[in-house]
Amino acid sequence: MENTLYIKDNMDSPNYEVFYKDNIPSVDHPLHYHDFLEIYYHAEGDCDYIIDSRIYTLKHGDIVLINNQRLHRAVIKDMTKPYRRFVLWLEYNYLETLLGGKIEYNTMIGKESRTEIFRLPGQQSEEIESIFRKMCRESEVEDFASSYLQESYLSQLLLLFCRYSQNSQSVEETTFENDEMIQSIMDYIDQHYMEPITLDMIAQHFFMNKYHLMRKFKKHTRMTIMDYCKKRRLIIARNYLMEGARIQDIYKLSGFDDYSNFFRAFKSAYQMSPRDYKNYMIQSHNSTIQLAVDRDQINKKH
8 A cells, every 4th residue: 555645744843834835746746634724825837726525726826725634635737837836834723822812713714714715816815925925035044033023924924814715706616527526426435434335336326437437536636436435534533533532442433344454544644553643642732732831931031
């Protein structure tokens, strides 16, 4: 099994990271997910964007909001053209620190937001891109002012996202024949993950030749149907794990047929056992809280 099917990016910073990517793409990345908020600014490139089973065609200046555990990927349609984008990764606890108590950000850009794509007028998108550039420039500087300037720019970005989310142009999902089929398959798996799912069963349900179905799904998502099903179950299993469910019960709750298959899949995806992963996430969470406490104490002294 290819471990690359289970790409899961992690931040080195406890709060946020911002970066700019400018390249001629050579490979497509498969569907993946994060445990934090991702805000993506599309500067240039011919691509569609998949979030779960929804597909959007991006234009210059579009802003994509990807909440935690949403499977997503950019589908590059022309590999000969530059692909430029700004990406912001942000922990929800830090988002609460910056905006909590000031505005009701959750329905605008947080976990309760129903908006996935902002399409803004030119002047507003240029304003967003300018702040992204400033943040990226400061991220390469190491002096007494850089971290404070980055945080200032970040606050500006988030407030503008919240403001513009109220009047941004709605972006309809892309509808192509093949994409509709892929979306339907993903929806079917999301609804039936607790049941035994086979390729023959899905092909029969959609009245399609299973080999034709396999090729279309793999071309679109860069993974097989059964790998997608396994990824979905692993995300659900991880949620149960973090909610305190017994490890011995999680495989049943997430649709795996037996514990050994669940254990092997989990370790392949996360490079550690379910128990070790849970301990790791608890330690990471405690470390983040301690860093925030230390920072508050430092700020009070000054």
